[in-house]
Amino acid sequence: MTDDEILAEFRAANALLHGHFLLSSGRHSEYYLQCARVLMDTERAGRLASALAAKLPRELRQAIDLVVSPAMGGVIIGHEMGRALGKPAIFVERPTGTFELRRGFAIEKGAKVLMVEDVVTTGLSSREAMEAVRAEGGEVVAEAALVDRAAGSVDLGVPFYPLVAINFPTYAPGDLPDHLAALPAVKPGSRAAA
Numbered sequence: 001m002t003d004d005e006i007l008a009e010f011r012a013a014n015a016l017l018h019g020h021f022l023l024s025s026g027r028h029s030e031y032y033l034q035c036a037r038v039l040m041d042t043e044r045a046g047r048l049a050s051a052l053a054a055k056l057p058r059e060l061r062q063a064i065d066l067v068v069s070p071a072m073g074g075v076i077i078g079h080e081m082g083r084a085l086g087k088p089a090i091f092v093e094r095p096t097g098t099f100e101l102r103r104g105f106a107i108e109k110g111a112k113v114l115m116v117e118d119v120v121t122t123g124l125s126s127r128e129a130m131e132a133v134r135a136e137g138g139e140v141v142a143e144a145a146l147v148d149r150a151a152g153s154v155d156l157g158v159p160f161y162p163l164v165a166i167n168f169p170t171y172a173p174g175d176l177p178d179h180l181a182a183l184p185a186v187k188p189g190s191r192a193a194a
């Protein structure tokens, strides 16, 4: 799929939002990609996951033992990626603030893990989820995401394969442009505001 075709899927799902958003990292943005809306169409979710899986080098696809994704946003695309790759898919969650495995999920020592996210902005959630995987003895071999909204500027410490890379600027709270500062900020994600 081309970048235009992928963004067309977001627009068709009314998932490319314009306004004033407080992001998970505490930064602010004029744009928000609501991946949950894109993924609510199950056929579209499957199509996007197949396209994302096809971006991974063949040797990597074969080496992966397990897909792990950070809840909530990563769960649906992680599950679809598990289906596309023919691998099991589990998730880490943070009911007490730090990502952990629950629900009887386990990671075998040395298991090669593909981390799957919906969106990467600063990479904070990805890095925290990777720490949780490593604490269990898993080896994170790569990350895949629907959207890299930092357009290649984030270093996750492992090879990173986004389906689409876009440069949407973000701003520190004290550094908002006037037109954003004039609007109340909406906080769409589930991470507690910093």
Ligand SMILES: O=P(O)(O)OC[C@H]1O[C@H](OP(=O)(O)OP(=O)(O)O)[C@H](O)[C@@H]1O
Pocket (backbone or CB within 6 Å): 023, 024, 025, 070, 071, 072, 073, 074, 117, 118, 119, 120, 121, 122, 123, 124, 125, 126, 188, 189, 190, 191
């Ligand atoms: O790269 P980052 O700066 O960490 O931002 C991206 C993260 O933010 C969103 O999750 P959020 O924390 O809003 O929670 P959710 O997945 O539970 O909605 C998104 O699902 C990514 O996990």
Ligand SMILES: O=C(O)c1cc(=O)[nH]c(=O)[nH]1
Pocket (backbone or CB within 6 Å): 022, 023, 024, 025, 031, 032, 033, 034, 035, 073, 118, 119, 120, 121, 122, 149, 189
């Ligand atoms: O950085 C975030 O929190 C974030 C940005 C975005 O565009 N979409 C999303 O789900 N989270």
Ligand SMILES: [Mg+2]
Pocket (backbone or CB within 6 Å): 070, 071, 072, 073, 074, 125
């Ligand atoms: Mg998330």
